[in-house]
Amino acid sequence: MAVMAWFKKERKPRTSQRARLEIPADAWEKCDRCGHIDLREKFEKSLNVCPECGRHRRFSAEEYIELLTDTGTWRELNAALRSADPLQFEHYVDRVASARKKAGEADAIFTGAARVDGLPFNLGVMNFRFMGGSMGSVVGEKIARLARRSLEKKIPLVLVSTSGGARMQEGVLSLMQMAKTSAAIAALRNAGIPYISILTDPTTGGVSASFAMQGDVILAEPGAVIGFAGQRVIKQTIGQDLPEGFQTAEFLLEHGQIDDVVPRGSLKETTARLLRHMQGQRPHHMESVEQLA
Amino acid sequence: MASAYTLEFEKPLQELERQIEELRRLQTERQIDVDGEVAALQQKLDTLKGEIYSKLTPMQRVTVARHPRRPYSLDYLSTIFTDFIELHGDRLFMDDPAIVGGWARLAGVSVMVIGHQKGRDTKENLKRNFGMPHPEGYRKALRLMQLAARFGAPVITLIDTPGAYPGLGAEERGQSEALARNILEMSALETPIVTCVIGEGGSGGALALGVADRVLMLENSVYSVITPEGCAAILWKDASQRERAAAALKITAEDLLRLKVIDEIIPEPLGGAHQDPDATGERLREALIRHVTELRKIRPEKLVRRRAEKYAAMGTFVES
Numbered sequence: 001m002a003v004m005a006w007f008k009k010e011r012k013p014r015t016s017q018r019a020r021l022e023i024p025a026d027a028w029e030k031c032d033r034c035g036h037i038d039l040r041e042k043f044e045k046s047l048n049v050c051p052e053c054g055r056h057r058r059f060s061a062e063e064y065i066e067l068l069t070d071t072g073t074w075r076e077l078n079a080a081l082r083s084a085d086p087l088q089f090e091h092y093v094d095r096v097a098s099a100r101k102k103a104g105e106a107d108a109i110f111t112g113a114a115r116v117d118g119l120p121f122n123l124g125v126m127n128f129r130f131m132g133g134s135m136g137s138v139v140g141e142k143i144a145r146l147a148r149r150s151l152e153k154k155i156p157l158v159l160v161s162t163s164g165g166a167r168m169q170e171g172v173l174s175l176m177q178m179a180k181t182s183a184a185i186a187a188l189r190n191a192g193i194p195y196i197s198i199l200t201d202p203t204t205g206g207v208s209a210s211f212a213m214q215g216d217v218i219l220a221e222p223g224a225v226i227g228f229a230g231q232r233v234i235k236q237t238i239g240q241d242l243p244e245g246f247q248t249a250e251f252l253l254e255h256g257q258i259d260d261v262v263p264r265g266s267l268k269e270t271t272a273r274l275l276r277h278m279q280g281q282r283p284h285h286m287e288s289v290e291q292l293a
Numbered sequence: 294m295a296s297a298y299t300l301e302f303e304k305p306l307q308e309l310e311r312q313i314e315e316l317r318r319l320q321t322e323r324q325i326d327v328d329g330e331v332a333a334l335q336q337k338l339d340t341l342k343g344e345i346y347s348k349l350t351p352m353q354r355v356t357v358a359r360h361p362r363r364p365y366s367l368d369y370l371s372t373i374f375t376d377f378i379e380l381h382g383d384r385l386f387m388d389d390p391a392i393v394g395g396w397a398r399l400a401g402v403s404v405m406v407i408g409h410q411k412g413r414d415t416k417e418n419l420k421r422n423f424g425m426p427h428p429e430g431y432r433k434a435l436r437l438m439q440l441a442a443r444f445g446a447p448v449i450t451l452i453d454t455p456g457a458y459p460g461l462g463a464e465e466r467g468q469s470e471a472l473a474r475n476i477l478e479m480s481a482l483e484t485p486i487v488t489c490v491i492g493e494g495g496s497g498g499a500l501a502l503g504v505a506d507r508v509l510m511l512e513n514s515v516y517s518v519i520t521p522e523g524c525a526a527i528l529w530k531d532a533s534q535r536e537r538a539a540a541a542l543k544i545t546a547e548d549l550l551r552l553k554v555i556d557e558i559i560p561e562p563l564g565g566a567h568q569d570p571d572a573t574g575e576r577l578r579e580a581l582i583r584h585v586t587e588l589r590k591i592r593p594e595k596l597v598r599r600r601a602e603k604y605a606a607m608g609t610f611v612e613s
Contacts, residue, residue, distance in 0.1 A: 170609075
């Protein structure tokens with residue numbers, strides 16, 4: 001009896017301080033890849049990248065703007081463009097209306113002028129929450145105008161893509177936005193104005209088959225799915241399962257399709273450094289660089 | 294005329310065609326004069342055909358555009374062009390038989406002709422991948438366009454594809470990049486480009502040969518951002534709603550002329566291009582000569598500027 005008593009646990013009432021903090025259940029988030037559970041605040045602080053496995057979860061368009069621009073420099077442009085319904089496609093007007101309620105007035109892309117590490121640049125960030133980031137006439141026009149602004153002001157262009165592709169409800173007019181945006185990018189190329197394309201999850205269809213793959217430099221976030229055809233369509237066509245990691249940013253890097261995979265936390269710095277290289281400017285911190293005579 | 298290739302909506306024509314054939318058989322077998330009866334039936338047939346073809350639904354037009362007897366790029370290359378020399382390969386990976394191209398002459402003028410190529414039978418379709426190109430096909434096309442531009446020759450492209458191929462190898466070798474590059478390069482290519490959709494204009498896989506100074510469509514061809522089947526599957530989770538999708542997507546030549554996406558419709562013979570490939574070819578040839586002649590008078594820089602302006606104006610939106 002006496003021996004057993006040694007093993008007997010002294011029972012303290014289980015009211016630890018942690019429990020008394022009363023963290024609401026919805027303050028927790030779980031990583032969908034590794035299952036890691038952490039405070040939402042923790043995820044947010046790490047740019048919605050899982051602190052455990054590095055999985056890049058979706059980031060909103062507004063968050064990318066904040067991430068890539070110097071504080072207080074962002075000025076939105078062409079925010080008043082709205083989708084029309086050129087084909088009178090059934091329910092399109094309603095779908096656009098509910099998308100605007102859910103994802104804002106800007107349609108599937110925000111465009112504007114800002115600075116990155118002090119450098120003036122034009123930035124477009126697609127908004128996946130707006131009808132899957134689909135490209136219709138408004139997206140095409142906003143990109144074309146932004147590229148034209150880059151041409152006129154001779155400042156570089158950066159586009160952050162996320163899109164399922166062309167917007168079906170505007171039919172072949174959506175398809176023509178691929179030509180329209182491409183022609184605008186071609187003009188930049190001929191004028192020697194740098195264009196950096198940043199691919200985020202997912203970038204497919206008409207967007208990947210136009211401006212997204214036309215960057216002077218193409219960067220992608222880790223794990224982002226990037227490709228022309230959707231995985232379901234490919235599976236159906238070839239009648240077999242797709243290999244592990246197919247169409248991820250790493251897959252594209254390995255196959256020579258993109259310049260680099262860059263973690264979210266380094267996107268701003270990488271963008272600024274690339275722009276300085278392409279504009280023949282010296283790096284921000286001169287002490288780190290050897291000077292050529 | 295009646296065959297395994299008769300389309301659903303052509304069934305009412307079958308009986309009349311059978312009767313005409315029967316009379317003709319009698320004529321040869323028994324030396325009976327049936328010219329009068331045949332002429333009457335033929336007239337009836339033409340009237341009915343005219344009625345049917347004037348009221349085709351968009352989805353019925355899709356079936357005409359996909360008709361297995363419809364003339365393909367190589368058919369036009371052997372009938373309306375002369376002196377054709379096919380050029381192969383992208384110089385990087387392989388030759389893609391889903392796209393054909395090479396030097397040819399149009400009314401004596403050297404041009405570069407590039408087109409999607411479908412197969413006529415199973416064997417040829419396997420070779421040509423049902424007209425669905427891989428990246429190397431698009432890269433070959435671009436190589437030939439740039440070759441043409443270097444020697445000041447106009448480019449003529451013929452569009453007829455269900456779409457760029459959605460497969461493993463195509464993705465590995467950069468289908469998106471190949472399409473994106475062609476679209477960009479075509480927008481700035483310093484030589485005249487005339488495109489005609491001769492059958493199916495399937496999305497990005499069509500546009501990657503279709504950025505041009507003039508875009509023409511044969512009357513029964515279609516041009517779409519997605520197949521009606523694909524659209525129906527996504528929007529209504531039901532591919533059998535393709536009739537509804539085909540109508541909603543506005544994919545006929547008439548629709549696209551109204552939307553100012555194309556410049557001209559080339560009429561087809563009654564019953565579709567496959568009923569009279571030579572007559573179709575003649576009309577296509579006439580239109581191509583007319584457009585190429587006009588465009589050759591314009592300086593290349595001006596041509597490119599106008600092309601960019603034309604695409605810059607495409608799209609419909611509201612600015613509040």
